[in-house]
Structures are given as structure tokens and as C-alpha cells.
């Protein structure tokens with residue numbers, strides 16, 4: 001499957017069975033899957049959504065939003081727990097207003113799950129861990 005490098009945006013082709021072996025980027029040698037939440041600008045977002053062989057869950061948030069802050073640690077924990085199964089992105093709706101407009105984000109936090117370039121699930125409002133996991137799990 002194709003994996004996008006969050007460091008150099010290179011697209012790497014990795015055999016499915018090698019996902020568990022901590023594959024590195026062919027261009028910049030950084031880990032392709034590190035279990036971290038990736039802070040995405042528009043270019044990075046587009047690259048991941050269009051090319052990622054793994055599903056991509058995106059948290060549309062803003063720094064001033066209390067519920068967003070509250071959900072952030074849970075989002076990070078799940079990024080670790082679901083490492084190699086799903087990619088976790090965060091999009092700051094203040095600095096990336098074009099993306100917020102494109103996806104008609106009206107309330108935050110807003111979550112969207114992308115597969116093969118398309119939204120396959122979405123929800124709004126901060127979710128507790130079990131529900132957030134339940135939102136993602138059917139699609140991985």
C-alpha cells in the first residue's frame with residue numbers, strides 16, 4: 001500500500017505485511033508510521049487524503065476551543081493504540097480556513113474519516129475515548 005511521509009510528503013509503496021516493521025521513508029529516512037498525531041496544513045492534508053493506503057481520521061479543531069483541547073489527549077492516545085491501522089491528522093481551522101470551508105465545518109471539534117480520498121464517516125463534538133474508538137474501528 002502507499003504510505004505518505006509526514007516529514008517530506010514523499011509517497012512510499014510498502015508491502016502490507018511490512019507495515020508492522022516500522023518502515024522508513026525512502027527519501028528522508030524518517031519513520032513512516034510513528035503513532036503520532038500529524039499537524040496538517042492544506043498541502044499535507046491533500047497528500048494524505050489522496051494517497052494514504054491507510055484510512056485517515058482528521059480532527060478539525062481550533063486553539064480557542066475548550067472541547068477540542070479536552071479531546072486532544074484522547075486523540076493522541078488512540079493514534080498510538082491504532083498505529084499502523086489508521087493515520088491521525090489534526091487540522092487547525094483558523095490557519096487552514098480553506099479546508100474548513102471545503103468541508104463545511106460549522107462546529108468544532110469535527111471529525112472526518114477518509115478512505116480512498118472520500119469521507120466515509122463524520123461526526124461533530126468531542127467524543128470520549130470509547131466512542132472515538134467506536135467511530136474509527138468499523139473502518140480500519
Ligand SMILES: [Zn+2]
Nearest residue numbers: 005008025028
Ligand atoms: Zn520522507
